[in-house]
Amino acid sequence: MDQILHGVLLSDKSDEEKKLCIDHILSCSLSSEQQQSIASVCWAMWPEGSTPPQVPVLVHALQQLPNQFIVCARRYLKDNQVAGDTSDACTLWMECETRHAEWIPVIKVLFLYMSMRPMHMLSRVVSVFQRCSPTPFSTFLLVKDLYLSTEKLASVLIKCGRLPMVGHTGAWVKQFLLLLVKCDQWQVLLTGGNDVILSVAEQLESPNSIHGSLVVLETIFLGFQENADVFLAFFPHFYDRVAPWVTSPPPTSLPTATLIYLHEFLQGLLFAFPGHPFVQAKLSHLCSMLPPLSPSFDVEAIGEELRWKNCKHGDQSPFASTDTATGPHASTPSNGGADAIIHGFMGLRNVGNSCYMNAVLQGLYHTVALRKLVESTTPTPTKRKLPSTVAPSNGAAVVAAEFGLLVRQMSAQGSGCVALQHITRFRAALAAEFQTSRQQDASEFLHYLWDLVMTHFLESRAEWSHVFNGNVARHVTCSRCRAVSTTTEPFLDITVPVPTTGAGLPLLTLLRAQFATETLSGDNAYCCEVCNDRVDATKKTVIADAPPHLLVTLSRFQYNLQRGVREKVCTHIACTTSIHLPVDEKRAMGHSNHVASANVAYDLYAATIHAGSRADHGHYYTFVARTQDDATARDASGRRWVLLNDSRVSAVDDAMVHHTLMASSTDTPYILWYRRRSPDSIARNNK
Secondary structure: OHHHHHHHHHOOOOHHHHHHHHHHHHOOOOOHHHHHHHHHHHHHOOOOOOOOOOHHHHHHHHOOOOOOHHHHHHHHHHOOOOOOOOOOHHHHHHHHOOOHHHHHHHHHHHHHHHHHOOHHHOHHHHHHHHHOOOOOHHHOOOHHHHOOOHHHHHHHHHHHHHOOOOOOHHHHHHHHHHHHHHOOOHHHHHHHHHHHHHHHHHHHHOOOOHHHHHHHHHHHHOOOOOOOHHHHHOHHHHHHHHHHHHHOOOOOOOOHHHHHHHHHHHHHHHHHOOOOHHHHHHHHHHHHOOOOOOOOOOHHHHHHHHOOOOOOOHHHOOOOOOOOOOOHHHOOOOOOOOOOOOOOEEEEOOOOOOHHHHHHHHHHHOOHHHHHHHHHOOOOOOOOOOOOOOOOOOOHHHHHHHHHHHHHHHHHHOEEEEOHHHHHHHHHOOOHHHOOOOOOOHHHHHHHHHHHHHHHHOOOOHHHHHOOOEEEEEEEEEOOOOOEEEEEEEEOEEEEEOOOOOOOOEHHHHHHHHOOOEEEOHHHOEEEOOOOEEEOEEEEEEEEEOOOEEEEEEEOEEEEOOOOEEEEOOOOOEOOOEEEEEEOHHHHOOOOOOOOOEEEEEEEEEEEEEEOOOOOOOEEEEEEEOOOOOOOOOOOOOOOEEEEEOOEEEEEOHHHHHHHHHOOOOEEEEEEEEEEOOHHHHHHHHO
16 A cells, blocks of 8 residues: 555646545555555655655645654654744644644643743744644643643743743643643642733733733633632733723724623623722723623623632642732732731631631621630630541530630731631631532621630620620510510521612611511411410510620522522612611510610621622622721721721722712622710710
């Protein structure tokens, strides 16, 4: 067969006739030895460094033979000089080759070259990346197939980020990143990820490389959705280079396809990282100036598709920095400036969708009475070795001890961001459901934690019960004999259902509705023990004991029976920074004929916010007001509120807090933390 092929190639037939003959020869049942002999004939007629006239025919034959594409690629890559012209036969073959099996050895060689050669000797690799669309090798290759050490892989990753993001290069880098993620190569990402982001972000300024750069940054930012630290840390590097293309385009504007891709990317960022108002405002502004998206664009589906499902957390998370003072996370807050150093306010690192926990911990820490109780309590010695994996639920003593240690650490540190090991240690003491990467409900976590803390400390110090706990009394009055039955029970918070209609209702209106008189009749009639009969009655719930600190939870999550999903009610409620809670102490004691009502004044000192429009997706953060007796109650610009958003601490304008509390339907108040107004402050306010 090889002799017949040799004769065909040397004949005076046209190229098309030669190709037909070759197709007939290769259609026969050839052994692997015969196939190799035919390949040897073809390569012998195509010496390295030459371009004989019959190259198109030779390529036509070689493309149909197994394991010849790698020979072509090696020939091309062996030349260390500048890549050849676009008519180079090897390049043309590589551009049109789509078979995964043929690309596998070539991909291995490409990354081997990158690991062994300096950047200035990679021109041929660069040419392949730019001109050849990659096969989705992250889906069928494993990192071990590359035979590269962790150090070599990190070096390759850094070099990938420094390549010009021209042509298909961005898609190649994306596939390499996804391969590393699939194979849990977190140490490689830790070592080289930051360099990739910075190098690629610099190329957003060029019209030739912006699209490829967006592909890489989208892979990283929308892949690592477990917390927003990476995106926020590099936000200025991204935004400052992208915004000019939208707000003041240069004479040569970007292609519409690139602008639409950018718009989709920005919408993905808005969906993946809610709860960062400074960033959200800037991204939304850019989106308003970009071409509209297709009606079929599904941001939720895209976000879920790009998210890295196997992402590690804490100090094992990609791009994590062990030095919070100098790492990329500390460089930039959500408003694009430097994080504020505010004495008395600390950030808490997100260790994998733990924003709900951080937001609640901030509210608890800034409950001054609680913090003083913790600081005055003798620490419980603990020598336990915390496991690196999920542990079974621990008892109240362990959780309370770890909570106390964390509060003392925050108090001792005073500002900045609490070291990762402290929040990781605390989380490892919790029940299993609070150690996963799944988003949890902040209110449920608050009740879980406070129940354990109370269980442990209440045995020795009754003062713990007086921080949040109040009492409600429920009086049922028989309409026939007028007998009154009273039951009293404690409460940690008052849960207020949020209506699906009636936006802008005052919080106090909803609170009072919780204490409205209810008629019991019909199927719900009251069984009077005095009358020994089911009778009509009225039920009245009153505050019997107003707590020093009042927690109001706006019940925004409800189960949709028709759709079978949990949904968020986004109706905005007008939540004021002060309320007057109706308290009815004499009625609480059963004196129904002589009622003395009073309104107890409360002032808001913290607000835990849920950002996002879905119940199963979103972000929690907390606003905290500086105390009135604090020397830094307001900063130089008059700002009284501090935004505590995971590791980020920012002074914010009163107007932002006011809008969030009163009018927002996306970043909505979820837990409101009120402090009972002292007689001294009431007297001051009345002067």
